[in-house]
Amino acid sequence: xxxxxxxxxxxxxxxxxxxxxxxxxxxxxxxxxxxxxxxxxxxxxxxxxxxxxxxxxxxxxxxxxxxxxxxxxxxxxxxxxxxxxxxxxxxxxxxxxxxxxxxxxxxxxxxxxxxxxxxxxxxxxxxxxxxxxxxxxxxxxxxxxxxxxxxxxxxxxxxxxxxxxxxxxxxxxxxxxxxxxxxxxxxxxxxxxxxxxxxxxxxxxxxxxxxxxxxxxxxxxxxxxxxxxxxxxxxxxx
Amino acid sequence: xxxxxxxxxxxxxxxxxxxxxxxxxxxxxxxxxxxxxxxxxxxxxxxxxxxxxxxxxxxxxxxxxxxxxxxxxxxxxxxxxxxxxxxxxxxxxxxxxxxxxxxxxxxxxxxxxxxxxxxxxxxxxxxxxxxxxxxxxxxxxxxxxxxxxxxxxxxxxxxxxxxxxxxxxxxxxxxxxxxxxxxxxxxxxxxxxxxxxxxxxxxxxxxxxxxxxxxxxxxxxxxxxxxxxxxxxxxxxxxxxxxxxxxxxxxxxxxxxxxxxxxxxxxxxxxxxxxxxxxxxxxxxxxxxxxxxxxxxxxxxxxxxxxxxxxxxxxxxxxxxxxxxxxxxxxxxxxxxxxxxxxxxxxxxxxxxxxxxxxxxxxxxxxxxxxxxxxxxxxxxxxxxxxxxxxxxxxxxxxxxxxxxxxxxxxxxxxxxxxxxxxxxxxxxxxxxxxxxxxxxxxxxxxxxxxxxxxxxxxxxxxxxxxxxxx
Amino acid sequence: xxxxxxxxxxxxxxxxxxxxxxxxxxxxxxxxxxxxxxxxxxxxxxxxxxxxxxxxxxxxxxxxxxxxxxxxxxxxxxxxxxxxxxxxxxxxxxxxxxxxxxxxxxxxxxxxxxxxxxxxxxxxxxxxxxxxxxxxxxxxxxxxxxxxxxxxxxxxxxxxxxxxxxxxxxxxxxxxxxxxxxxxxxxxxxxxxxxxxxxxxxxxxxxxxxxxxxxxxxxxxxxxxxxxxxxxxxxxxxxxxxxxxxxxxxxx
Numbered sequence: 016x017x018x019x020x021x022x023x024x025x026x027x028x029x030x031x032x033x034x035x036x037x038x039x040x041x042x043x044x045x046x047x048x049x050x051x052x053x054x055x056x057x058x059x060x061x062x063x064x065x066x067x068x069x070x071x072x073x074x075x076x077x078x079x080x081x082x083x084x085x086x087x088x089x090x091x092x093x094x095x096x097x098x099x100x101x102x103x104x105x106x107x108x109x110x111x112x113x114x115x116x117x118x119x120x121x122x123x124x125x126x127x128x129x130x131x132x133x134x135x136x137x138x139x140x141x142x143x144x145x146x147x148x149x150x151x152x153x154x155x156x157x158x159x160x161x162x163x164x165x166x167x168x169x170x171x172x173x174x175x176x177x178x179x180x181x182x183x184x185x186x187x188x189x190x191x192x193x194x195x196x197x198x199x200x201x202x203x204x205x206x207x208x209x210x211x212x213x214x215x216x217x218x219x220x221x222x223x224x225x226x227x228x229x230x231x232x233x234x235x236x237x238x239x240x241x242x243x244x245x246x247x248x249x250x251x252x253x
Numbered sequence: 254x255x256x257x258x259x260x261x262x263x264x265x266x267x268x269x270x271x272x273x274x275x276x277x278x279x280x281x282x283x284x285x286x287x288x289x290x291x292x293x294x295x296x297x298x299x300x301x302x303x304x305x306x307x308x309x310x311x312x313x314x315x316x317x318x319x320x321x322x323x324x325x326x327x328x329x330x331x332x333x334x335x336x337x338x339x340x341x342x343x344x345x346x347x348x349x350x351x352x353x354x355x356x357x358x359x360x361x362x363x364x365x366x367x368x369x370x371x372x373x374x375x376x377x378x379x380x381x382x383x384x385x386x387x388x389x390x391x392x393x394x395x396x397x398x399x400x401x402x403x404x405x406x407x408x409x410x411x412x413x414x415x416x417x418x419x420x421x422x423x424x425x426x427x428x429x430x431x432x433x434x435x436x437x438x439x440x441x442x443x444x445x446x447x448x449x450x451x452x453x454x455x456x457x458x459x460x461x462x463x464x465x466x467x468x469x470x471x472x473x474x475x476x477x478x479x480x481x482x483x484x485x486x487x488x489x490x491x492x493x494x495x496x497x498x499x500x501x502x503x504x505x506x507x508x509x510x511x512x513x514x515x516x517x518x519x520x521x522x523x524x525x526x527x528x529x530x531x532x533x534x535x536x537x538x539x540x541x542x543x544x545x546x547x548x549x550x551x552x553x554x555x556x557x558x559x560x561x562x563x564x565x566x567x568x569x570x571x572x573x574x575x576x577x578x579x580x581x582x583x584x585x586x587x588x589x590x591x592x593x594x595x596x597x598x599x600x601x602x603x604x605x606x607x608x609x610x611x612x613x614x615x616x617x618x619x620x621x622x623x624x625x626x627x628x629x630x631x632x633x634x635x636x637x638x639x640x641x642x643x644x645x646x647x648x649x650x651x652x653x654x655x656x657x658x659x660x661x662x663x664x665x666x667x668x669x670x671x672x673x674x675x676x677x678x679x680x681x682x683x684x685x686x687x688x689x690x691x692x693x694x695x696x697x698x699x700x701x702x703x704x705x706x707x708x709x710x711x712x713x714x715x716x717x718x719x720x721x722x723x724x
Numbered sequence: 725x726x727x728x729x730x731x732x733x734x735x736x737x738x739x740x741x742x743x744x745x746x747x748x749x750x751x752x753x754x755x756x757x758x759x760x761x762x763x764x765x766x767x768x769x770x771x772x773x774x775x776x777x778x779x780x781x782x783x784x785x786x787x788x789x790x791x792x793x794x795x796x797x798x799x800x801x802x803x804x805x806x807x808x809x810x811x812x813x814x815x816x817x818x819x820x821x822x823x824x825x826x827x828x829x830x831x832x833x834x835x836x837x838x839x840x841x842x843x844x845x846x847x848x849x850x851x852x853x854x855x856x857x858x859x860x861x862x863x864x865x866x867x868x869x870x871x872x873x874x875x876x877x878x879x880x881x882x883x884x885x886x887x888x889x890x891x892x893x894x895x896x897x898x899x900x901x902x903x904x905x906x907x908x909x910x911x912x913x914x915x916x917x918x919x920x921x922x923x924x925x926x927x928x929x930x931x932x933x934x935x936x937x938x939x940x941x942x943x944x945x946x947x948x949x950x951x952x953x954x955x956x957x958x959x960x961x962x963x964x965x966x967x968x969x970x971x972x973x974x975x976x
Binding site: 031033034036037038040041042043044045046047048049050069070071072073085088089142143145146147149165167172173175176177178179180181182198199200203204206207212214215216217218219220221222223224225226227228229230231232233235237238239240241 | 280281284285296297298301302304305315316317318321322331336337338339343387388389390393406407408409411412413416433434436437441444445448449464465466467473474475476478479481482483493499500501503504505507508515518519520521522523524525526527528529530531534535536537541545547551552553554555556557560
Binding site for chain 2: 733735737738739740741742743745746749761763764765766767769771772773774775776777778779780781783784787863864867868894895896898899900901902903904905906907908909910911912913914915916917939940942943944946947
């Protein structure tokens with residue numbers, strides 16, 4: 016942190032006279048003891064000695080299949096590829112379907128290989144050069160993980176930044192099946208343990224293309240974010 | 254009667270009779286009902302999910318100071334700023350001063366009910382700052398210069414024809430199509446200019462995650478993402494009650510919020526932001542500010558019966574199911590938060606004398622209690638607000654007198670029987686003279702919408718005594 | 725010795741809808757119960773309770789508890805009144821010397837259909853009612869007393885009755901007690917929406933376990949000169965075929 020930022024923080028904290036007053040009001044309020052709800056108390060009486068955590072979500076036996084199903088209902092495209100050559104062909108196909116124009120790509124060795132093989136002639140802006148241009152036709156990034164339960168991709172600032180998953184009308188994710196985790200609990204637990212939010216100022220669980228139902232509750236695909244979210248899912252070796 | 258109550262009665266009368274309005278709302282709610290059931294089917298044990306969410310929020314609120322401090326420490330360590338605002342004025346002043354100090358001319362806003370509550374936009378606009386609502390529904394009501402109709406779907410009271418006309422009037426006279434996709438495209442083009450020109454993005458927060466020190470924002474459109482990625486300053490305005498203990502809590506809160514709010518399995522973007530852009534990141538705001546708004550919430554902590562009202566995750570499910578809401582719509586309430594949660598909460602935030610009528614404007618059907626994903630017993634709290642109002646002396650003394658008389662009658666069976674007989678007889682005479690519904694008819698309010706009750710010549714107890722009583 | 729129940733008749737039923745209670749007695753006797761009616765009863769206190777006047781409701785509730793203190797079982801033809809006794813008396817009388825009596829009484833007080841199905845364990849009461857009927861799920865019975873299936877189980881056993889389901893059968897009819905007076909326009913609108921649902925089924929009758937709902941709905945339907953009429957559940961169950969017909973068989 017630079018000298019200026021430090022001063023600003025200190026200044027803001029010391030100018031915040033309400034902070035102590037609010038904390039004091041909170042502590043006073045919390046001194047009121049709330050009796051345990053009657054319902055809870057009587058439920059306990061009839062529960063068996065060994066209490067199992069109730070299963071809220073159906074356990075997922077086939078994460079790949081579930082992920083693919085969820086992609087369909089999330090209006091996402093998921094293309095399963097056998098190897099990197101097939102992935103290159105898939106990427107090429109998607110990019111051919113888009114209008115001419117610059118694409119923004121996360122600067123990372125596997126993506127450099129993928130993109131440079133697939134699109135020798137399109138203008139490319141790399142994430143190491145900064146934010147994506149407003150007129151980008153597509154962005155290409157990796158993901159931290161794929162979540163089968165909800166058909167989601169987990170991206171962080173390290174995946175090309177914040178704009179990479181929202182600025183362009185098409186967002187392409189290059190992932191491998193080894194990145195699949197069964198559910199949100201696993202993904203978030205891992206994110207916690209690995210300190211993902213200490214290393215990144217931003218993360219996002221993305222479950223589809225942008226959409227709105229604000230007009231007559233009719234679903235419109237493609238609102239302010241991407242209209243297309245494509246996952247090129249390459250089978251991992253082994 | 255307070256002016257708010259009078260206005261409510263007038264607006265309710267108009268809206269109750271507005272069949273076109275009722276039809277639009279009914280179609281919207283039917284669509285929600287179908288989606289909601291589908292969403293529920295994705296969750297194996299819905300009751301267990303509700304129970305878990307209730308426990309998470311109960312733990313969070315019962316230790317709200319500890320979790321807020323944990324959250325603040327992490328955000329500040331990353332170079333973010335946390336400002337604690339006691340009330341609307343402090344919150345607005347902070348944001349306004351920040352904007353003017355940092356040379357902000359344009360603000361893009363993603364949906365935040367707290368910013369409505371504190372009336373932030375007018376304060377910024379008075380300081381010469383242009384504010385763009387970027388959530389499609391909010392954008393629409395902003396163009397109409399009216400408040401949001403519903404906390405999740407702000408423009409659900411309008412049909413596509415009205416929206417197309419609005420866009421023609423305010424944005425582009427050449428608009429022909431009223432197809433929702435084309436209307437969205439118009440809004441996208443217009444707002445994209447704003448996203449890329451604005452110096453400041455303002456968002457709300459669905460949750461403040463204490464152990465990770467991040468704000469969690471659930472959106473579908475991508476406008477919240479753009480507001481928090483493109484402009485160089487990001488300000489979060491949130492209530493102090495939004496805090497949750499752990500990142501893993503989102504594993505159940507996110508699906509439950511989405512299911513209750515829109516019927517989705519999960520909202521399209523579950524964004525987690527813990528600070529300004531870090532060194533090495535490709536983009537992101539240089540400044541990150543979180544404004545924690547109290548505005549009456551800390552007082553609710555002391556209320557042993559109603560502290561749980563702070564568990565609300567603002568999903569809107571209670572609005573959707575409420576038959577009163579379905580008949581009068583969101584604007585009639587005249588408050589930031591309409592529907593059952595609004596009726597329960599507003600007297601606490603804005604005073605019981607002025608807003609108790611909202612707690613009375615309910616048949617206490619209990620549907621709200623049955624759908625609340627964090628198991629707030631809303632119907633019961635409406636009743637408690639009524640009791641609190643009478644005990645605070647905020648109700649009409651004539652009404653209290655009437656119930657005192659009622660009590661005396663009910664404590665004396667002979668008085669009750671005689672009173673009943675007299676009333677029936679008098680009404681029969683009145684109706685026999687053709688005076689049903691007239692100014693002298695004590696049942697004229699009843700008779701406005703209903704045919705008169707048939708008046709029996711004998712009460713049940715009279716018949717019992719006359720022989721029905723022998724088994 | 726014959727089994728006995730004490731009858732609690734809501735004040736508005738006693739004064740305005742006596743046939744509701746008369747038919748309740750008829751059915752209870754038919755399934756083998758002697759009925760006693762403690763004449764000192766007046767009102768459970770709901771109007772004052774729901775309007776927030778708990779100080780005025782409390783003595784009324786205490787009077788009720790005293791009147792029924794020694795009753796073995798109390799049966800009442802009203803879901804909302806029973807929910808007041810079972811769900812709200814403990815809170816209303818939290819500091820009263822009669823608190824324990826109230827809690828115990830709440831456990832022995834049953835709504836009419838609840839009593840038949842869960843206590844008397846009968847669903848076939850020898851009723852005949854050859855008409856089309858739609859069912860409105862009154863709010864307090866449904867959400868406070870959790871009575872979802874019981875009234876339907878009874879209706880399904882009625883000879884000749886054609887049960888038709890209405891859309892939004894569990895949406896509030898809009899009566900709500902003093903709500904109907906204070907917010908007459910909203911109450912009227914809700915009632916009309918419910919009447920629309922009833923009319924859409926084409927059923928001749930609409931029934932429920934709460935006569936207050938039915939009183940409100942009858943007024944709405946009457947004003948619209950609708951074909952459908954309201955009828956309380958016990959009145960359907962009290963209805964019988966002419967004497968020379970064989971008793972109805974238990975339907976599976």
